[in-house]
Amino acid sequence: MWLLTPEVLNRMRVARKQGYEPTLDERRDFAMAMHEAHARNPAQTGPRNLKVAGDVAQINIEGVLTEKPDCFALMFGDGNTTYASIREALATADADPNVKAIVLNVDSPGGNVHGLFETLDALATTKKPISSIASLAASAAYAIVSAAGGAIRAKSLGSRFGSIGVAASIDLDEDVLDIASTEAPNKRPDVSTEAGQAVVREELDAIHDVFVDGIAAGRTHATGEKFDAKRINSDFGRGGVLLAKEAKKRGMIDSLPKAIVRAPNGKNASAEDVGEEPPQDKKHMDLATLKAQHPAVYALAFEEGKAAGITEGVATGATNERKRVKAHVKMGTAAGILPKANIALEHIESGASVQDDEVFAAYQSASMNRQAQGNRQAETDEAAKAASGATPPAGEGAKDLGDLFAEALPAKKSA
Numbered sequence: 543m544w545l546l547t548p549e550v551l552n553r554m555r556v557a558r559k560q561g562y563e564p565t566l567d568e569r570r571d572f573a574m575a576m577h578e579a580h581a582r583n584p585a586q587t588g589p590r591n592l593k594v595a596g597d598v599a600q601i602n603i604e605g606v607l608t609e610k611p612d613c614f615a616l617m618f619g620d621g622n623t624t625y626a627s628i629r630e631a632l633a634t635a636d637a638d639p640n641v642k643a644i645v646l647n648v649d650s651p652g653g654n655v656h657g658l659f660e661t662l663d664a665l666a667t668t669k670k671p672i673s674s675i676a677s678l679a680a681s682a683a684y685a686i687v688s689a690a691g692g693a694i695r696a697k698s699l700g701s702r703f704g705s706i707g708v709a710a711s712i713d714l715d716e717d718v719l720d721i722a723s724t725e726a727p728n729k730r731p732d733v734s735t736e737a738g739q740a741v742v743r744e745e746l747d748a749i750h751d752v753f754v755d756g757i758a759a760g761r762t763h764a765t766g767e768k769f770d771a772k773r774i775n776s777d778f779g780r781g782g783v784l785l786a787k788e789a790k791k792r793g794m795i796d797s798l799p800k801a802i803v804r805a806p807n808g809k810n811a812s813a814e815d816v817g818e819e820p821p822q823d824k825k826h827m828d829l830a831t832l833k834a835q836h837p838a839v840y841a842l843a844f845e846e847g848k849a850a851g852i853t854e855g856v857a858t859g860a861t862n863e864r865k866r867v868k869a870h871v872k873m874g875t876a877a878g879i880l881p882k883a884n885i886a887l888e889h890i891e892s893g894a895s896v897q898d899d900e901v902f903a904a905y906q907s908a909s910m911n912r913q914a915q916g917n918r919q920a921e922t923d924e925a926a927k928a929a930s931g932a933t934p935p936a937g938e939g940a941k942d943l944g945d946l947f948a949e950a951l952p953a954k955k956s957a
Contacts, residue, residue, distance in 0.1 A: 545658060545682035545753065547651040547705045547783060550606065564613045591623060592631040597642040599635035603628060607653025607682050623650065625657030628686070629664040636668050646674040646690060652681025652705060655749060662689045662756045680705035680783055684794075685753055688760035694795040696786035703789040704779035708746045708753060761793065769793070 591602045605621020606612070612622055635641045662685060665672065674687035677697040684703055687694050696703075712733050720730035731738035754771045757778075761769040777792045778784075789795045 545652045545655055545685065545705075545708055547680045550651040569613055589627050589630045589634065591627050592634055594635070594638070594641060597640060598645060599631075599638065599641045599643070600645045600647050601628060601631040601635070603646055603648045603650050603683060603686065605650060607650055607658070609654065609657030621650075625653075625661045628661050632664050632668050636670055641670060644668070644670050644672045646672060646676075646687055648674055648676035648679045648683055648687055650678060650680070650683035652683050654682070655708065658682050658685065659752065659756075661686060665689045665691070676703070677701050679703050681707070685756055688757040688764075691760045691763040693764055693797065695797045696789070696795055696799060698799055699786050701786040701789075702783045703786070703794050704783045705781060706754065706757065706774065706778050707781040708749045710742060710746060712742070764796065765793065767793065 593600045593602070603623050605623055607623055607625060607628075609625050611624055632644070635644050665686065666689065671692055672690040673692035673695070674690055675695045675697055676683070676687060678701065679687045679694070680702060681704075684706060694703075714734060720732070722729040728741045731741035733739055733742060751771065754774045758769040758771055758774050761767070761774075778794055779792075784792070784794065786795065786798055790798055
């Protein structure tokens with residue numbers, strides 16, 4: 543029993559009707575491919591259809607969906623993804639503390655009923671927010687992106703959505719006669735009769751109701767609007783597949799790609815012309831918010847700005863620059879190297895900080911030289927005054943090196 547687009551279902555049905563079965567070599571190659579696809583290398587931490595980038599986990603859902611790997615589905619359904627691998631990927635992403643959000647990347651015509659509803663339950667119990675982006679999300683695949691409860695975005699204007707319904711393909715063989723026990727007539731209904739078809743349709747309708755209820759609940763959660771089975775059955779294509787723009791108009795998806803379209807007059811078409819949402823007012827992020835929410839980006843921008851002569855803002859930058867310049871000038875003055883020497887000016891020009899070890903050492907060396915000169919001058923003055931019988935005033939002469947740096951430089955932390 544399938545939740546699958548008619549073209550893929552028909553392709554598989556025709557192949558089986560013509561008696562095609564995969565050869566032993568094809569089955570062996572398929573088994574090896576599945577083994578390699580599901581085997582994990584030492585560096586891998588999750589299923590093969592799960593990719594994590596930053597704090598976002600992407601789960602790829604491609605081809606026909608089956609509970610277990612299916613060679614026939616792979617060959618005639620443009621690929622094969624198992625429901626089991628989707629559930630495993632969801633559980634892995636949900637348990638990863640570094641993952642904050644999950645994105646379903648979907649290109650699938652749908653799949654088998656078996657395994658679908660367990661997967662919808664897994665989506666419902668996943669705690670982290672889930673959104674979807676799809677080029678094709680039909681039947682079972684559309685149920686998955688809907689039941690995820692998050693926004694659904696089309697990859698292109700040609701993306702397709704829908705095919706909501708359940709189908710069963712039954713081959714009639716005149717050489718086979720099915721007989722069921724007396725109390726179980728519906729076990730082998732004669733589908734060549736209206737009564738037999740009614741039995742099959744009753745089962746399909748029951749599955750359809752559960753299928754649609756999951757879609758309605760997901761779309762209600764994603765949009766805040768009321769979606770019920772009646773609306774899904776009447777507005778969502780009645781089993782047909784709709785292109786992205788029409789699907790968005792009916793509430794099946796939430797957004798279209800931001801495509802650039804040329805109107806006949808050569809000018810860009812408006813967002814409304816291509817079915818897009820008109821641009822929303824963008825909120826500007828100030829420096830305080832950027833620094834708080836994205837410290838790494840802020841630090842990188844600050845360093846690049848500083849290299850270009852721009853600091854974090856006119857007011858803040860001017861204040862910081864004044865502090866830096868004053869510190870250099872104070873250090874140069876205390877060391878006695880201004881205005882005769884230009885060491886302080888060189889450091890101002892280079893953008894160096896007074897806390898840099900090399901800069902600190904340069905100032906210290908200059909100060910020591912200056913102190914030595916002062917001491918020699920003081921000794922000369924003392925000798926001259928002693929020779930003349932005079933007593934030098936107390937406290938006169940060069941200041942101690944520690945006093946100079948205590949006045950000029952904030953306490954430097956030890957390494």
